[in-house]
Amino acid sequence: MKTNKLSLLFLLPVFTLAGFSQSSGFYDFKVKTLEGADFDFSTLKGKKVMVVNTASKCGYTPQYKDLEEMYEKYGSDMVIIGFPANNFMNQEPGSASDIRKFCTENYGVTFPMMEKISVKGNDIHPLYKWLTSKEKNGVMDSEVKWNFQKYLIDEKGNLVDVIYSKDKPSSEKVTAWLSAK
Numbered sequence: 001m002k003t004n005k006l007s008l009l010f011l012l013p014v015f016t017l018a019g020f021s022q023s024s025g026f027y028d029f030k031v032k033t034l035e036g037a038d039f040d041f042s043t044l045k046g047k048k049v050m051v052v053n054t055a056s057k058c059g060y061t062p063q064y065k066d067l068e069e070m071y072e073k074y075g076s077d078m079v080i081i082g083f084p085a086n087n088f089m090n091q092e093p094g095s096a097s098d099i100r101k102f103c104t105e106n107y108g109v110t111f112p113m114m115e116k117i118s119v120k121g122n123d124i125h126p127l128y129k130w131l132t133s134k135e136k137n138g139v140m141d142s143e144v145k146w147n148f149q150k151y152l153i154d155e156k157g158n159l160v161d162v163i164y165s166k167d168k169p170s171s172e173k174v175t176a177w178l179s180a181k
Contacts, residue, residue: 026137026159027041027042027157031114035100039114041157048152048154049079049080051131052081052083052148052150052169053082053144054082054092054148055091056091056098056099057092058148060147060165065107066170068111070170070174077178080169081111081113082103082113084099084116085117087118120144138159140162145165147165149162
């Protein structure tokens with residue numbers, strides 16, 4: 001079969017755009033817990049998820065208490081996943097064991113906590129690239145502005161909204177999202 005070069009030039013952008021728009025979805029991510037175990041996001045299908053970047057030495061650190069209360073109240077319908085990050089003024093300098101000890105002893109955290117990652121900059125974790133890029137998540141661009149910024153994911157793995165640090169996990173916006181079917 002003979003193909004002329006001009007036809008191939010017209011097809012190239014179509015193939016490029018098709019491959020470009022098929023970025024990973026939320027359920028494609030696999031991360032490590034604070035203890036080093038594998039955590040596969042595909043296990044979250046059918047649940048609402050709140051992804052939050054955390055820090056132990058931040059003015060918003062008391063939100064751990066609110067997050068734990070939300071997890072206890074809505075845990076059958078929603079999962080909270082904490083990602084310690086040291087991107088803002090060295091407010092999460094500890095090791096995984098330091099972070100676990102701090103969260104457990106001070107706030108009784110039982111929701112899943114993942115390994116420390118970067119949520120912005122050149123070394124941003126792929127999950128946060130997805131959360132912050134409309135090109136990848138298909139919904140919106142955002143920037144992680146500070147610790148305890150929350151991303152809401154629906155039961156189908158779609159990004160729904162971003163809740164900024166100043167808003168508590170139990171804000172009216174979050175509780176309305178949780179009660180919506």
